Amino acid sequence: MGRIVLNRDKCKACYLCIDACPNKVLGADENVNALGYYPMAVNHPEKCVGCAICARVCPDIAIEKVYR
Amino acid sequence: MEQLVYKKPDSIRDDFKISFCPGCDHGLAVKLVAEVLDELGVREKTIGIASVGCSVFSYDFFNVDIVESPHGRSLAVATGVKRSKPDKVVFTYQGDGDLASIGLGETIHAMTRGEKVTAICINNTTYGMTGGQAGPTTLIGQVTTTTTQGRKVEISGYPLKVCEILKEVDGTAFVARVTLDNPAAIINAKKCIKKAFEAQLKGLGTGFVEILATCPTNWKMTPQEAHARVRGEMSEVFKPGIYKDKVSE
Amino acid sequence: MKREKELLKGNYAIAQAAVEAGCQSYFGYPITPQSEIGEYLSSKMPELGRAFVAAESEVAAINMLLGAGSTGVKAMTSSSSCAVALMQEGLSFIAGDEIPCVLVSVMRAGPGLGYIYASQGDYYQATKGGGNGDYKIVTFAPASVQECVDLTYKCFYVSQKYRTPVCLLADGMLGQMMEPAVVGEYPYEEIDQSSWALDGAKDREPRHIASIEREEETLRKRVVKIFEKYKQILENENLFEKYETEGAKLVITAFGSVARIAKAAVKMARKNGLKVGLFRPIMLNPFPEKLVAEIAQKVDGILDIELNCGQMLQDIKASIAGLAKSIPVEFYGRPAGVMMTVEEIYKQIEAIYKKMDEKKYGTACI
Numbered sequence: 001m002g003r004i005v006l007n008r009d010k011c012k013a014c015y016l017c018i019d020a021c022p023n024k025v026l027g028a029d030e031n032v033n034a035l036g037y038y039p040m041a042v043n044h045p046e047k048c049v050g051c052a053i054c055a056r057v058c059p060d061i062a063i064e065k066v067y068r
Numbered sequence: 069m070e071q072l073v074y075k076k077p078d079s080i081r082d083d084f085k086i087s088f089c090p091g092c093d094h095g096l097a098v099k100l101v102a103e104v105l106d107e108l109g110v111r112e113k114t115i116g117i118a119s120v121g122c123s124v125f126s127y128d129f130f131n132v133d134i135v136e137s138p139h140g141r142s143l144a145v146a147t148g149v150k151r152s153k154p155d156k157v158v159f160t161y162q163g164d165g166d167l168a169s170i171g172l173g174e175t176i177h178a179m180t181r182g183e184k185v186t187a188i189c190i191n192n193t194t195y196g197m198t199g200g201q202a203g204p205t206t207l208i209g210q211v212t213t214t215t216t217q218g219r220k221v222e223i224s225g226y227p228l229k230v231c232e233i234l235k236e237v238d239g240t241a242f243v244a245r246v247t248l249d250n251p252a253a254i255i256n257a258k259k260c261i262k263k264a265f266e267a268q269l270k271g272l273g274t275g276f277v278e279i280l281a282t283c284p285t286n287w288k289m290t291p292q293e294a295h296a297r298v299r300g301e302m303s304e305v306f307k308p309g310i311y312k313d314k315v316s317e
Numbered sequence: 318m319k320r321e322k323e324l325l326k327g328n329y330a331i332a333q334a335a336v337e338a339g340c341q342s343y344f345g346y347p348i349t350p351q352s353e354i355g356e357y358l359s360s361k362m363p364e365l366g367r368a369f370v371a372a373e374s375e376v377a378a379i380n381m382l383l384g385a386g387s388t389g390v391k392a393m394t395s396s397s398s399c400a401v402a403l404m405q406e407g408l409s410f411i412a413g414d415e416i417p418c419v420l421v422s423v424m425r426a427g428p429g430l431g432y433i434y435a436s437q438g439d440y441y442q443a444t445k446g447g448g449n450g451d452y453k454i455v456t457f458a459p460a461s462v463q464e465c466v467d468l469t470y471k472c473f474y475v476s477q478k479y480r481t482p483v484c485l486l487a488d489g490m491l492g493q494m495m496e497p498a499v500v501g502e503y504p505y506e507e508i509d510q511s512s513w514a515l516d517g518a519k520d521r522e523p524r525h526i527a528s529i530e531r532e533e534e535t536l537r538k539r540v541v542k543i544f545e546k547y548k549q550i551l552e553n554e555n556l557f558e559k560y561e562t563e564g565a566k567l568v569i570t571a572f573g574s575v576a577r578i579a580k581a582a583v584k585m586a587r588k589n590g591l592k593v594g595l596f597r598p599i600m601l602n603p604f605p606e607k608l609v610a611e612i613a614q615k616v617d618g619i620l621d622i623e624l625n626c627g628q629m630l631q632d633i634k635a636s637i638a639g640l641a642k643s644i645p646v647e648f649y650g651r652p653a654g655v656m657m658t659v660e661e662i663y664k665q666i667e668a669i670y671k672k673m674d675e676k677k678y679g680t681a682c683i
Contacts, residue, residue, distance in 0.1 A: 020250075056255075112517050115517065135515055136525070144372070144383075173376075174380070177373035
């Protein structure tokens, strides 16, 4: 079981994390953030194993912490 | 008990602003440099040189002392800093327009002197900050705002291959070209950046890493398409790999 | 360091003074007539454990200076004319960054490659600059080898005290000539740079030194603040020489080595009963406009003499433009090469003195 700490107002919606996540945990949010983007959303937290690949591929350091 | 497996590096400011476009590899490169500074435990004695281009706002995110350089002169500025404060860790963060075009002279000579500094070069085959003009690394056939019919050899010559040149320069101790297009490549890039800093810390000479990076905005691609381009035509011309490694010898 | 008078060449005097002032880093590229400075420092600096880098170009040298200065150490480069031209971009950045450092500019004749003759053709280059944006390079001009020493000290002091680039503007004649001089102790207090200099963000917030400002208002404030410093520098650090200006009818204005020859001509004129004085600004930038205006108010004419086509002349004219009493400003000069003699200047004085009596004034006599 893993947990992601997302700063959703830093996300610019490149979705590189969504593509990189091996367990399809992530998706796009339905509401815009402070920057006007539809940020990444943790749609299936129960599937997260805390591999931190999403954080490693995030160019905006929007995923600030990952726990396992 | 929950365990922290990843956190924002300390070498990134707490109040950081990533000023790059969505999906741009610059952010990744910056983060990797910061992670390496953290791991080497040198953040508090590091002085960075911000160049001109998209890298100009380095002080928005790097949590280290930063001095700005005129366009292309980062490695001359780095020389002045390092020679005056030899116990500090000095690095430049430059684009290919900065390092390989207007600043190629400063680049080659600083490395010929074997300055104990680390240079990180973002190669995205274009002048990103000014809106996507052709640069020294623009691929043959690539469409830019100054090669609207695609780069033609008879008009603009060939793309410049920095690693192939710098590996021949006696003062370099580590020369590598990396990509950031997938998680494994990112891990490899970080290893190379670390070695480029170790080259400096061990006093072996200049450490250099060229990062093949995306510019989705000016390439007019999605971040995903842009990474595919890095894997494809860019990697065919600019072959990723370690070109010189005196650190591991 | 010997503290006695010795026969010293101008370039070596500057180099020795830099060492004595505590210059920690030197970067340079050879160009006549100042190459001896780099030659001397190439062995002396490493011997003292200080930095010497033979830069690959003047463009690199000025940017190495930027880097060195950003760490708060005393740093210097030296060059000449067509090569100082290459440094203008870097100087603009250094001024915008408020980085202390010293540029020694030993003028040769231009434009272009010109030649190595003595010249004052780079008054504009030094005081008006070729870099972009609103800034000044504080400039001091020596007229003797002893002043090469003393003003090198002054340049380091002013640069460190006000966090600004400072230029020592000498010429080929001064650089190459020998005369007795003493390299005394550095006479100024050391200025602590630790509140701003880059040395790694240990137990403090990171610092950044940059000229870039994204906010309009912040950019404006920064430039205004820099110009406030120039005002203070003029007020606190101005240096000049006034010779026989009291009761003079005609005052000669000249700087650097030309002023020495002019001074001899003034002596000759005084001996022959002509009421002539000399005003020699030593700090050329910021220009001492008020002083020139004060002097001008009491005389009937000014004769500006330079080894160029009339560059400081424009600052003299601007200084007296607002005066109630309008007085003529005559010019005597030549672009380059053969330095004028005392007799030649005296003849000019005599001629202009006569014209003043007849209230007839001519134009420049190049």
